[in-house]
Amino acid sequence: MFVMEILVMPDPAAVGEEAARAVTRILAARPRPVLGIATGSSPIATYESLARAAAEGEFDPSAVTAFALDEYVGLPLDHPESYHRVVQRDVVEKLGLSPERVHVLDGTASDLKEECADFERRMQAAGGVDVQILGIGANGHIGFNEPGSSLGSRTRIKTLAPQTRRDNARFFGGRIGDVPIHCLTQGIQTIMEARSIVLVAHGAGKAEAVAAMIEGPSGAHCPASALQWHPRAIVVLDEEAAAGLKHREYYDFARDNSGSSLV
Numbered sequence: 001m002f003v004m005e006i007l008v009m010p011d012p013a014a015v016g017e018e019a020a021r022a023v024t025r026i027l028a029a030r031p032r033p034v035l036g037i038a039t040g041s042s043p044i045a046t047y048e049s050l051a052r053a054a055a056e057g058e059f060d061p062s063a064v065t066a067f068a069l070d071e072y073v074g075l076p077l078d079h080p081e082s083y084h085r086v087v088q089r090d091v092v093e094k095l096g097l098s099p100e101r102v103h104v105l106d107g108t109a110s111d112l113k114e115e116c117a118d119f120e121r122r123m124q125a126a127g128g129v130d131v132q133i134l135g136i137g138a139n140g141h142i143g144f145n146e147p148g149s150s151l152g153s154r155t156r157i158k159t160l161a162p163q164t165r166r167d168n169a170r171f172f173g174g175r176i177g178d179v180p181i182h183c184l185t186q187g188i189q190t191i192m193e194a195r196s197i198v199l200v201a202h203g204a205g206k207a208e209a210v211a212a213m214i215e216g217p218s219g220a221h222c223p224a225s226a227l228q229w230h231p232r233a234i235v236v237l238d239e240e241a242a243a244g245l246k247h248r249e250y251y252d253f254a255r256d257n258s259g260s261s262l263v
């Protein structure tokens with residue numbers, strides 16, 4: 001069954017709680033749970049809620065294998081903004097995951113193509129991703145698949161969009177020149193193979209991209225719009241990120257009337 005569930009919450013903290021509930025529910029049903037991790041600011045509240053759930057015994061991180069979406073090319077692994085460090089800090093330590101089961105692409109590898117191919121092999125060997133947490137870029141990217149990315153793409157080297165470099169300069173003390181130009185990222189097809197997706201977005205800066213993802217035509221101009229073809233995508237938004245949706249009334253009505261036998 002193909003379903004995109006759209007849940008609008010009052011604020012970013014509630015977005016995190018709802019997303020964490022969905023992730024917990026999906027992983028609890030899997031004997032060898034595999035989690036897909038996004039970095040950036042959007043999923044921070046989700047990781048905080050998952051950390052609370054782990055502390056309260058509602059989420060078991062002990063058997064979880066995890067794969068991160070992307071990494072900058074050329075940033076030393078111990079740089080505070082390398083996704084190696086960010087994943088360690090924001091996810092592994094907070095949730096209590098086993099570091100040896102957490103995979104992050106190595107943007108310093110001497111053979112980047114082989115690194116991408118090997119990452120795909122590791123994902124396959126783990127049995128694929130059960131639930132992928134995603135944010136969305138203001139330009140509609142998922143992972144670092146910028147507008148124009150092939151919908152059939154797999155893990156590979158990409159050039160970051162100027163807008164993404166401007167947006168991410170805030171993590172580099174506002175110095176755009178310090179933001180790497182290239183990255184490694186799971187492809188759109190790689191992401192689409194996750195059995196479930198939980199995408200979180202908050203803030204007015206995401207409203208246009210969110211509307212294009214859900215209601216725009218599906219195409220490479222908005223990589224997140226590929227999710228319209230995903231069998232099980234849950235989109236959790238705050239009011240500001242949902243502000244551009246034309247059919248909001250229907251999404252709320254569908255949510256309020258979806259018995260568990262229907263979805």
Ligand code: F6R
Pocket residue numbers: 037038039040041042043069070134135136137138141142143144
């Ligand atoms: C991060 C990633 C990106 C971000 C997106 C939103 O691993 O893949 O797609 O999710 O750029 O970033 P924030 O959440 O910082 O607005």
